[in-house]
């Protein structure tokens with residue numbers, strides 16, 4: 291969540307509902323252990339709330355029914371939430387038996403932390419919120435009374451261990467998570483999405499569909515792709531490569547190792563050194579595995595000789611495998627890896643070409659995302675903040691920001707402007723695409739950079755015959771092949787569109803005597819450019835169809851006596867639909883149409 295959407299959330303009704311639910315749950319849990327329950331913190335979170343407890347025994351999922359029942363009673367009694375400002379001493383007196391609260395009160399009193407122990411700049415007013423018998427150290431806000439909570443729209447979800455203040459040296463508390471919504475339907479949808487997300491988990495599907503593996507022998511975050519997985523990579527990269535070529539990009543190749551000095555010159559060393567793998571020394575020279583392409587592309591631009599303004603914009607694209615140091619605990623399947631193949635592009639242009647180039651990037655991104663059936667996305671425009679990491683040049687920042695806004699407006703793209711989230715070298719626009727179950731993924735990015743080309747000495751000769759520094763646009767459309775594949779597996783639940791399916795058709799002979807015909811069908815399909823396999827195992831036909839369906843293969847082409855005689859195949863779709871026998875030529879044209887349409 292960006293800072294601004296977080297602020298909006300904190301002012302929303304849902305936030306108050308969840309926060310109030312956390313208090314109501316804490317009351318219910320305290321009543322289960324009279325005089326023995328110690329409470330810590332209980333904030334609302336993205337889709338619900340939690341509360342941390344120190345209790346005489348471990349809670350279990352069986353306790354949830356009791357707690358929820360008591361919560362419903364508290365809700366139906368419509369107890370008002372009353373706010374009261376207190377002094378630190380009054381607060382200490384109220385919570386004299388609650389050591390965690392006392393520690394938080396001391397933090398509030400000293401200043402520097404809020405009632406959750408989070409750092410804040412000012413010294414806050416200390417306030418309580420009380421409903422029924424429960425009082426919490428709390429700045430609110432809350433709903434008016436407990437009856438404002440919909441008793442059929444909340445649910446306790448799970449219990450996890452959480453160290454007090456995140457410190458492994460401090461006591462381990464029991465964190466009870468819950469979710470709360472305005473309506474029972476919203477709760478139902480949320481639970482459905484969670485269930486669906488579990489089923490679609492790309493780490494599980496990747497294994498089931500035989501697409502990739504992670505091996506301890508190779509190392510964490512370094513996935514190995516099977517022939518099917520590599521076919522997906524190839525198709526994805528080919529599609530983006532062809533689209534880029536159509537948009538006037540030129541593909542380049544700049545290798546994997548780079549002298550560290552280049553990253554010092556470009557400024558990456560200072561800003562990203564923690565994301566780089568450790569240095570390699572050779573003959574007194576320090577090398578790094580390439581964590582980004584920009585400095586290499588700029589060097590190439592320079593080495594190609596003196597450029598004229600007539601050559602601009604010059605668009606370099608590269609599918610480059612980059613190596614980024616991620617902590618092993620943060621690695622996750624394909625969506626967080628240490629070797630990522632970015633569809634990275636750098637556009638060298640004149641300052642007055644920013645708007646037109648940005649528009650071209652927008653169009654390319656929209657075309658590519660639509661091909662992958664991402665039609666619902668938000669654009670976040672990240673602008674300079676007041677902190678020191680931004681390179682100073684007010685006029686350039688303003689001009690670039692204005693060009694980006696103008697291009698977004700001219701193309702009717704809605705966006706949210708967020709201050710303080712720009713890269714150190716300029717403003718950027720990020721595309722957050724929503725998948726079929728409503729999760730947001732940051733995919734494409736376009737970043738304006740008026741700093742690095744100057745640092746690395748990139749120049750072109752302008753119309754005036756004088757040398758000028760080009761503006762650089764950094765652009766990625768799918769982000770990285772690995773992460774995007776992870777997202778696609780979940781977006782399509784493994785049932786890729788026909789054009790992207792590693793195996794488009796499985797040919798299934800009914801009996802051994804049909805194997806010869808089946809092979810002829812396979813050959814004809816292959817000759818027409820389709821990716822096809824044949825299942826000659828001596829399994830029953832139904833079992834073969836089921837297995838192909840489990841592999842999410844779009845077409846199953848069954849070959850028996852009748853089909854062999856007629857030059858036909860009986861078509862089954864992975865959805866289970868039975869299209870019956872059709873001449874092979876008709877089936878091939880049906881498949882071609884599906885590929886073209888992007889089905």
Ligand SMILES: [Zn+2]
Nearest residue numbers: 426428429430
């Ligand atoms: Zn509270």
Ligand SMILES: [Zn+2]
Nearest residue numbers: 583584636764
């Ligand atoms: Zn770049």
